[in-house]
Amino acid sequence: MFTDHVRLKLIAGKGGNGTIAWRREKFIPKGGPYGGNGGRGASITIMADPEIYSLDAFRNQSQIRAPNGQQGGTNNRQGASGKNLIIKVPCGTLLRDASTKTLIYDFTEPGETFLICQGGKGGKGNTFFKTSTHQAPAKCTPGLEGEIKEVELELKLIADVGFVGFPNAGKSTLLTKLASIEVKTAPYPFTTLQPNISFIEFDDFSRIYLADIPGIINDAHSDRGLGLSFLRHIERSSTLVYVIDTAAIDGRDPYEDFLTLRKELEHYSPQILQKPFIVALNKVDCEEAKLHLETFKEKYPFDSETLFEISAKEVTGISPLIKKIRTLAQADGKKFV
Numbered sequence: 287m288f289t290d291h292v293r294l295k296l297i298a299g300k301g302g303n304g305t306i307a308w309r310r311e312k313f314i315p316k317g318g319p320y321g322g323n324g325g326r327g328a329s330i331t332i333m334a335d336p337e338i339y340s341l342d343a344f345r346n347q348s349q350i351r352a353p354n355g356q357q358g359g360t361n362n363r364q365g366a367s368g369k370n371l372i373i374k375v376p377c378g379t380l381l382r383d384a385s386t387k388t389l390i391y392d393f394t395e396p397g398e399t400f401l402i403c404q405g406g407k408g409g410k411g412n413t414f415f416k417t418s419t420h421q422a423p424a425k426c427t428p429g430l431e432g433e434i435k436e437v438e439l440e441l442k443l444i445a446d447v448g449f450v451g452f453p454n455a456g457k458s459t460l461l462t463k464l465a466s467i468e469v470k471t472a473p474y475p476f477t478t479l480q481p482n483i484s485f486i487e488f489d490d491f492s493r494i495y496l497a498d499i500p501g502i503i504n505d506a507h508s509d510r511g512l513g514l515s516f517l518r519h520i521e522r523s524s525t526l527v528y529v530i531d532t533a534a535i536d537g538r539d540p541y542e543d544f545l546t547l548r549k550e551l552e553h554y555s556p557q558i559l560q561k562p563f564i565v566a567l568n569k570v571d572c573e574e575a576k577l578h579l580e581t582f583k584e585k586y587p588f589d590s591e592t593l594f595e596i597s598a599k600e601v602t603g604i605s606p607l608i609k610k611i612r613t614l615a616q617a618d619g620k621k622f623v
């Protein structure tokens with residue numbers, strides 16, 4: 287299972303206690319206060335790491351605790367501080383307060399950090415409280431508790447272009463072909479688990495990131511099957527590509543499929559429908575596609591320039607599609623270059 291939503295209790299380290307100790311001096315039983323301060327408890331910071339692609343690491347975790355500071359020592363030695371904890375999350379992770387759902391931070395760029403829980407201060411040893419060298423109150427203070435936060439991490443992939451379609455429409459095939467058709471390409475090592483991100487790299491080294499989510503099914507918005515949980519990954523894409531199976535050998539109607547996809551997206555979030563889109567009419571190499579294509583074009587209420595007849599399998603019609611994707615993604619001001 288691909289994990290893109292977790293709830294965690296984060297507990298920063300407690301400060302170490304201060305210590306009561308005495309300096310030994312000849313002829314004076316208690317030479318003077320000499321107990322060290324406690325070390326600071328470790329803080330918890332969250333960092334966006336471009337090498338991480340899911341929240342799987344937290345799947346079986348409900349809380350993360352940072353180390354405590356050490357108690358102060360004798361001879362006025364300061365206790366060791368707890369080693370600060372850095373929690374690594376994928377780019378595209380939203381950090382929310384678990385109870386109010388308020389957004390605390392949106393990790394978009396690699397290396398971005400946010401200190402979420404401050405470690406507790408160390409307590410003071412009796413050296414700190416000395417009033418005079420020889421007469422000192424035997425006083426020290428305990429370390430303070432670290433901050434505790436209940437948070438939610440939600441991963442919403444950041445890709446320029448999101449691919450939507452029914453299972454078997456040919457999304458994966460198209461994505462693979464797109465990612466290998468330009469001069470220099472490399473598959474983006476997401477995971478073998480869905481969803482997938484890949485990119486097209488152009489001659490000028492600019493890139494367009496593409497996200498493929500598992501096929502949408504009827505009533506996906508009511509979270510049947512994989513549906514809803516994956517729709518969040520196209521929320522941030524600037525452009526959508528509907529991939530339609532025009533061969534429809536199983537008796538489906540490609541135009542109905544298109545309407546259903548839009549209906550599912552609208553149920554999930556009406557704003558998604560406002561995004562610029564194109565329609566990849568796939569599998570035109572099949573004999574069955576001819577009739578469906580005609581009907582589709584007749585019924586299609588949008589600009590016919592948004593329609594692209596392609597065969598992902600035989601790699602036909604792909605270049606104009608890439609050109610259009612590039613124009614739309616760049617018009618939006620790409621996030622990654």
Ligand SMILES: Nc1nc2c(ncn2[C@@H]2O[C@H](COP(=O)(O)OP(=O)(O)OP(=O)(O)O)[C@@H](O)[C@H]2O)c(=O)[nH]1
Nearest residue numbers: 452453454455456457458459500501569597598599
């Ligand atoms: N004839 C023909 N077959 C195609 C074409 N594109 C994809 N296919 C075939 O359609 C089947 C489904 O393709 P996929 O790319 O796995 O479909 P998908 O949309 O990623 O499916 P899900 O992962 O289930 O969402 C495979 O057998 C492909 O070989 C095409 O242009 N023409």
